[in-house]
Amino acid sequence: MAGKGESWLRSESAQGYALISPPFLYAVLLLAAPLVTILAYSFFQDGYLTVVHEFTLQNYIATWTDPIFRVILVRSLFVAGLVTLITVALAFPIAYYLSFGLAPNQKARWIFLITIPFWTSYLIRVFLWKVILGYNGVINSALESIGIIGPNGLIADPLQMLNSVGAIALTLAHAYAPFAILPIFVSLEKIDRSLLEAGQDLGESRWRTFLRVTLPLAMPGVVAATLIVFIPTVGDYVTPELIGGGKMPMVANLIQAQMLPLDNRPMGSAIAVSSLLVVAALSLVFLWLNRRFLKVGK
Amino acid sequence: MTDKPMIAFQDVHKYYGDYHALRGITAEIRAGEFFSLLGPSGCGKTTLLRTIAGFEEISSGAVLIDGKTMVGVPPNKRPTNMVFQSYAIFPHLSVAENVGFGLRRDPRSKSEKAKLVEESLEMVGLSGYGARAAHALSGGQRQRVALARALILKPKVLLLDEPLSALDRKIREQMQVELIKLQREVGITFVLVTHDQEEALVMSDRIAVMFEGEIAQLADPEVLYGRPNSRRVADFIGVMNFLPASVTDGPGDAVTAEVAGLGRLEVAPGQISSAPAGDGAAVGFRPETLTLLYEGQQASDREAPGTIDEVVYYGDMTYYDVRLDGTEKPVRISMRNVFGRPVLEVGTRTRVAWSPGALVLFR
Numbered sequence: 001m002a003g004k005g006e007s008w009l010r011s012e013s014a015q016g017y018a019l020i021s022p023p024f025l026y027a028v029l030l031l032a033a034p035l036v037t038i039l040a041y042s043f044f045q046d047g048y049l050t051v052v053h054e055f056t057l058q059n060y061i062a063t064w065t066d067p068i069f070r071v072i073l074v075r076s077l078f079v080a081g082l083v084t085l086i087t088v089a090l091a092f093p094i095a096y097y098l099s100f101g102l103a104p105n106q107k108a109r110w111i112f113l114i115t116i117p118f119w120t121s122y123l124i125r126v127f128l129w130k131v132i133l134g135y136n137g138v139i140n141s142a143l144e145s146i147g148i149i150g151p152n153g154l155i156a157d158p159l160q161m162l163n164s165v166g167a168i169a170l171t172l173a174h175a176y177a178p179f180a181i182l183p184i185f186v187s188l189e190k191i192d193r194s195l196l197e198a199g200q201d202l203g204e205s206r207w208r209t210f211l212r213v214t215l216p217l218a219m220p221g222v223v224a225a226t227l228i229v230f231i232p233t234v235g236d237y238v239t240p241e242l243i244g245g246g247k248m249p250m251v252a253n254l255i256q257a258q259m260l261p262l263d264n265r266p267m268g269s270a271i272a273v274s275s276l277l278v279v280a281a282l283s284l285v286f287l288w289l290n291r292r293f294l295k296v297g298k
Numbered sequence: 299m300t301d302k303p304m305i306a307f308q309d310v311h312k313y314y315g316d317y318h319a320l321r322g323i324t325a326e327i328r329a330g331e332f333f334s335l336l337g338p339s340g341c342g343k344t345t346l347l348r349t350i351a352g353f354e355e356i357s358s359g360a361v362l363i364d365g366k367t368m369v370g371v372p373p374n375k376r377p378t379n380m381v382f383q384s385y386a387i388f389p390h391l392s393v394a395e396n397v398g399f400g401l402r403r404d405p406r407s408k409s410e411k412a413k414l415v416e417e418s419l420e421m422v423g424l425s426g427y428g429a430r431a432a433h434a435l436s437g438g439q440r441q442r443v444a445l446a447r448a449l450i451l452k453p454k455v456l457l458l459d460e461p462l463s464a465l466d467r468k469i470r471e472q473m474q475v476e477l478i479k480l481q482r483e484v485g486i487t488f489v490l491v492t493h494d495q496e497e498a499l500v501m502s503d504r505i506a507v508m509f510e511g512e513i514a515q516l517a518d519p520e521v522l523y524g525r526p527n528s529r530r531v532a533d534f535i536g537v538m539n540f541l542p543a544s545v546t547d548g549p550g551d552a553v554t555a556e557v558a559g560l561g562r563l564e565v566a567p568g569q570i571s572s573a574p575a576g577d578g579a580a581v582g583f584r585p586e587t588l589t590l591l592y593e594g595q596q597a598s599d600r601e602a603p604g605t606i607d608e609v610v611y612y613g614d615m616t617y618y619d620v621r622l623d624g625t626e627k628p629v630r631i632s633m634r635n636v637f638g639r640p641v642l643e644v645g646t647r648t649r650v651a652w653s654p655g656a657l658v659l660f661r
Binding site: 192194195197198199200201202203204205208212213216217292293 | 351352353372373374378379380382383384386388389390399400402403447448451
């Protein structure tokens with residue numbers, strides 16, 4: 001009979017560990033380790049040019065008593081909320097059309113078309129919006145050339161569109177549209193079409209059937225789309241920097257400022273952890289509010 | 299049951315592009331009857347049912363329900379309710395919410411509606427299930443919920459689209475009986491679509507057998523089984539044996555057939571059905587209309603000699619394939635097993651008792 005160690009090495013559980021160890025290592029090194037580092041730093045003290053490895057809550061106290069942090073956090077949440085609202089509201093009709101308006105053999109082609117914006121890098125797409133919305137940008141030039149903007153036109157000066165919350169929201173809504181369309185599309189695809197016939201058979205109009213059957217059954221997709229858009233847009237760095245021109249900083253810009261120019265990594269970490277907790281709390285509340293749509297089984 | 303038509307199809311045609319799914323259906327379904335649309339898949343039976351519900355627009359002709367034309371009337375405005383093949387139970391609602399789904403615009407109070415829902419659940423044997431989540435139900439329970447949900451609205455017609463096909467055999471047979479009882483109780487016209495001929499025979503007052511978008515025969519189960527009007531209907535419903543025959547007409551109405559294996563016999567006009575062109579004339583008879591004679595037994599009418607070719611034992615029944623002398627293809631004979639009577643063996647010489655009145659001539 002083989003020894004205990006040898007038999008364990010051949011056991012199913014050992015094979016299981018061997019199989020999951022690469023993704024586990026990946027998760028530890030690339031997800032858990034950075035998070036733990038940030039968490040640890042948020043409790044350290046900032047010395048001049050160095051980090052003093054001593055426990056303190058000072059960073060958190062400073063963060064939450066700083067009115068600028070609160071203004072920026074509220075702005076981040078507001079922008080992300082606005083982006084999410086626009087994106088999901090526009091994504092739903094598109095997903096509905098993909099699922100209900102197209103022949104089955106057409107769907108793959110349309111989904112392919114929807115992913116085309118991803119062929120261009122995010123950064124370049126943000127830059128393009130800058131070109132479109134800029135003072136001498138595409139929109140203003142076009143309006144000038146047809147005489148709406150100009151000394152004798154409807155508007156005297158070119159429109160100031162950049163450096164505004166609206167421009168940030170527009171850019172982000174464009175970037176995240178496919179992320180919202182796809183989960184909603186999937187949840188609509190999963191709806192048994194005979195349920196819609198049953199709704200009508202039981203005396204409801206198409207619109208009422210949509211409200212009573214289609215929409216509640218699509219809610220898991222809507223919830224997923226909301227979170228997928230909301231969570232990353234709260235922490236978006238590039239768009240407020242480029243489209244907001246640095247005049248509309250969001251939380252990520254604040255963290256970046258602490259981490260690099262101000263070289264206060266403990267403070268940056270505390271802000272990061274604080275906003276992470278706020279977003280997590282908001283997400284949980286949102287999930288809880290939608291719990292009755294999410295527990296539907298097969 | 300009355301003879302007043304509840305549903306009337308008047309030369310109903312349905313095209314899907316070039317495909318001619320319904321080819322001139324003209325038929326009436328009586329008020330209060332249990333009516334079945336029976337046929338193989340693709341024969342148009344489900345399409346026809348869906349023209350009643352309003353899910354299919356017909357290309358030409360008319361569908362009338364209770365004397366009113368249904369052309370252009372959407373499903374939610376028709377006096378029909380449907381039990382879907384998949385049951386279409388709303389997974390996001392409880393059992394009670396499913397059953398009460400159609401009561402939204404009902405003017406009655408909330409508590410009256412709740413009572414109505416409970417009564418409907420009781421009617422289908424699910425009392426006390428109201429609070430359960432619909433997605434946690436078994437197949438048989440889903441079907442009951444679908445029934446309660448449709449019947450609570452007191453439709454003039456209940457449409458059933460293969461409602462039993464997804465159930466186990468035992469539950470299916472139990473549900474067949476329950477459905478018949480329920481139909482008698484509520485007195486609503488039931489229209490059932492099925493591909494299962496046994497189910498149609500068990501449950502229906504009348505059956506329309508459909509092939510390729512046309513009704514081949516519309517009759518009550520006994521006529522359909524005993525006197526199918528074509529070889530195709532005969533083949534589709536139950537087992538029918540065929541023996542080639544040569545037919546001579548006259549004198550008068552009388553028809554004489556010379557049947558391989560059975561000999562010469564006279565056929566009454568009511569026993570004659572059509573055979574598809576190209577097929578020669580044949581007589582058909584059901585397995586149970588023939589009897590194997592044991593030694594010493596006498597036929598009450600006529601008998602023919604043969605040899606047992608195959609024996610299939612079913613417990614309550616035994617099927618014998620017997621090659622009658624002078625024929626090539628064996629005929630199937632079913633015999634009820636009686637305690638103490640041995641099952642005969644393959645190769646045994648035997649005699650078969652038969653009666654001319656039980657057969658159908660296809661020509």
